Amino acid sequence: MTTTVATDLLPAQRTSRHVLNVIARDPLALISTIVIILFMLLAVFAPIIAPYPEQGQGRTNASDTMLAPSTKYLLGTDRLGRDILSRIIYGARPALIVPMGVVLFAVLIGAPLGALAGYKGGWVDEVIMRVTDLFLAFPSLLLAMAITASIGRGLDKAAIALIVSWWPWYTRIARGVAVSLKEQYFVEAAQATGVSDAVIILRHILPNTMSPILVQATVDLGTVILAMGGLAFIGLGTQPPAPDWGLMISEGRTFILDQWWISTFPGIAIFIVVLAFNLLGDTLRDIFDPRQYK
Amino acid sequence: MRVLDFILRRLFTALFVLVGVSVITFFLSRVIPNDAAALYIGPKARTEDIERVRKQLGLDKPLPVQYAVYMGELLRGDLGNSISTKRPVTQEITERLPATLELLFAGMIIAVLVGVPLGVLSARWQGSPMDVFVRMISIVGVSMPAFYLGLLMQIAFFRHLDLLPLAGRVDSDLRFISPIQPITNFFLLDSFLTLNWVAFKDIFLHLILPASTLAAYPIGLIARMTRAAMLEVLGQDYIRTAQAYGIRQVVITYMYALKNAISPTLTVIGLTIAYALTGTFFVEVIFNWPGLGLFTVRSLLNVDYPAIMGVTLFGAGGYVLINMIVDLMQAWIDPRIRLK
Numbered sequence: 001m002t003t004t005v006a007t008d009l010l011p012a013q014r015t016s017r018h019v020l021n022v023i024a025r026d027p028l029a030l031i032s033t034i035v036i037i038l039f040m041l042l043a044v045f046a047p048i049i050a051p052y053p054e055q056g057q058g059r060t061n062a063s064d065t066m067l068a069p070s071t072k073y074l075l076g077t078d079r080l081g082r083d084i085l086s087r088i089i090y091g092a093r094p095a096l097i098v099p100m101g102v103v104l105f106a107v108l109i110g111a112p113l114g115a116l117a118g119y120k121g122g123w124v125d126e127v128i129m130r131v132t133d134l135f136l137a138f139p140s141l142l143l144a145m146a147i148t149a150s151i152g153r154g155l156d157k158a159a160i161a162l163i164v165s166w167w168p169w170y171t172r173i174a175r176g177v178a179v180s181l182k183e184q185y186f187v188e189a190a191q192a193t194g195v196s197d198a199v200i201i202l203r204h205i206l207p208n209t210m211s212p213i214l215v216q217a218t219v220d221l222g223t224v225i226l227a228m229g230g231l232a233f234i235g236l237g238t239q240p241p242a243p244d245w246g247l248m249i250s251e252g253r254t255f256i257l258d259q260w261w262i263s264t265f266p267g268i269a270i271f272i273v274v275l276a277f278n279l280l281g282d283t284l285r286d287i288f289d290p291r292q293y294k
Numbered sequence: 295m296r297v298l299d300f301i302l303r304r305l306f307t308a309l310f311v312l313v314g315v316s317v318i319t320f321f322l323s324r325v326i327p328n329d330a331a332a333l334y335i336g337p338k339a340r341t342e343d344i345e346r347v348r349k350q351l352g353l354d355k356p357l358p359v360q361y362a363v364y365m366g367e368l369l370r371g372d373l374g375n376s377i378s379t380k381r382p383v384t385q386e387i388t389e390r391l392p393a394t395l396e397l398l399f400a401g402m403i404i405a406v407l408v409g410v411p412l413g414v415l416s417a418r419w420q421g422s423p424m425d426v427f428v429r430m431i432s433i434v435g436v437s438m439p440a441f442y443l444g445l446l447m448q449i450a451f452f453r454h455l456d457l458l459p460l461a462g463r464v465d466s467d468l469r470f471i472s473p474i475q476p477i478t479n480f481f482l483l484d485s486f487l488t489l490n491w492v493a494f495k496d497i498f499l500h501l502i503l504p505a506s507t508l509a510a511y512p513i514g515l516i517a518r519m520t521r522a523a524m525l526e527v528l529g530q531d532y533i534r535t536a537q538a539y540g541i542r543q544v545v546i547t548y549m550y551a552l553k554n555a556i557s558p559t560l561t562v563i564g565l566t567i568a569y570a571l572t573g574t575f576f577v578e579v580i581f582n583w584p585g586l587g588l589f590t591v592r593s594l595l596n597v598d599y600p601a602i603m604g605v606t607l608f609g610a611g612g613y614v615l616i617n618m619i620v621d622l623m624q625a626w627i628d629p630r631i632r633l634k
Binding site: 130133134135137138139140141142143145146147148149150151222226229230233234235236246249250253256257260263264267270271274275278279282 | 311312314315317318319322323326327433434436437438439440441442445446448449452453568569571572575576579580590591594595597599602603606609610613614
């Protein structure tokens with residue numbers, strides 16, 4: 001979570017086309033991107049792709065409980081006879097799409113605050129950054145757990161809890177960029193022509209904080225997916241009978257020594273997705289880390 | 295004098311953060327819930343009990359007064375009583391702390407002993423298969439959920455290889471064969487001090503799987519950070535000078551370079567302790583380890599409100615303390631920081 005991101009680069013120097021080029025030339029990053037897109041497609045088109053859509057959403061199937069993987073059930077069935085493959089496909093929604101939403105909202109809250117703090121300086125900066133420090137004083141997952149205790153458990157509550165614990169990271173990054181941009185000619189020119197602070201922050205500062213924040217968000221997504229899965233595993237996130245990778249691992253835990261497939265396949269799903277985000281994040285960090293370019 | 299200045303300033307910051315942490319937990323525990331009194335006394339309470347607790351917590355008074363009451367309790371070390379066990383939360387925490395710390399220490403020792411050398415080797419042979427191997431290990435380490443890795447460990451080392459115990463801190467028969475005499479409640483240390491080798495071996499074997507599971511994430515972070523720090527140091531002039539003098543590379547790598555690369559690594563070690571701290575929640579659940587993490591998860595599931603808030607405060611306090619110690623250690627190792 002250390003933020004070794006470029007603060008002295010302008011997006012014009014690192015365009016999105018440049019990013020795509022680098023990803024295309026790095027096989028690991030390319031495969032990771034494809035894997036992530038595939039899992040997102042699974043989540044979106046779950047009703048069409050899942051072999052047993054009703055079971056994927058939670059309907060029990062008493063006649064086929066705890067079957068080992070076979071041609072009928074490719075990844076086996078769980079304690080209630082539900083097809084594991086279908087549940088993994090449906091489970092991609094809370095386990096992958098929701099964490100993406102969490103990071104998005106954390107950025108939407110954190111980045112403007114950081115841009116404001118960095119651009120304004122003075123007491124505004126002090127207040128915002130001290131509050132940020134307080135949130136960062138907690139281990140993120142511990143704070144998220146405490147929040148779910150206050151507002152209740154469930155997928156939506158867990159998502160809110162994670163947003164509240166994650167926004168400060170983006171405030172820090174955005175502030176760093178804003179501080180360095182404040183002195184640049186285009187910002188001074190805007191000030192000189194009488195553009196209001198609000199417009200300068202929104203139009204000139206904020207867009208320029210986006211590249212480093214995007215990199216950090218990619219790197220963080222793996223961590224947020226792990227945190228979300230962890231909350232579900234403990235029982236604070238997605239509630240049964242809804243599918244969720246973390247929850248499925250927890251449901252199969254009791255049978256892990258004999259019916260290994262119940263926990264193993266959802267575990268592999270989390271691992272692959274998180275690995276993909278980490279590999280992609282690594283590549284992006286290499287592009288945006290100015291020290292590697294000198 | 296400047297050193298003392300630095301220490302004082304750092305202590306002051308930590309104090310400020312701790313007060314802030316108490317404000318946030320205050321809001322979480324007393325202000326945000328619809329009916330904090332009902333949460334504090336648990337689901338089975340009668341209406342008059344809830345009223346009594348409302349008075350006791352001062353929830354009918356203005357917020358600043360409520361905070362003063364809350365702070366007063368905190369400073370007396372009073373975190374309320376656990377709903378499920380009816381005992382003081384402070385006592386529940388202190389009793390379980392040794393088990394968790396023993397696990398945490400063991401995990402961090404493994405993480406440092408494996409992570410730092412991996413990072414050094416990777417940097418020393420940059421671009422070699424060794425480097426690629428280490429980078430793969432570190433990225434797999436940070437991508438693997440602890441709550442999944444633990445299960446895999448159990449399948450491999452208990453079910454298939456039958457080498458290590460499945461779960462728990464000691465074998466249940468141990469108290470008949472060779473009971474532990476608690477001194478510090480760090481069982482490994484206690485059995486060592488009392489020369490109880492039967493117990494020592496049993497405890498050690500029980501510690502391996504949970505500690506290794508806990509170490510996976512920190513190993514990844516530490517190896518990666520050490521690699522980056524070593525690469526930066528190895529590229530510097532004084533290293534090239536040392537090479538030109540014909541000093542052996544082993545000496546240069548481990549005695550000259552590692553010393554200067556250790557400071558950024560220390561920061562990461564501090565950071566990873568925080569990850570490991572929340573990692574113990576999952577590891578303790580999977581390995582049925584009777585520590586603070588298992589207690590926290592049970593409290594969360596039972597909505598044992600005083601216990602949850604107590605643990606949160608305690609965890610955040612511990613985290614602030616760890617960060618402060620890491621900063622002070624860094625300043626001690628690296629004069630550039632304390633003299634800035």
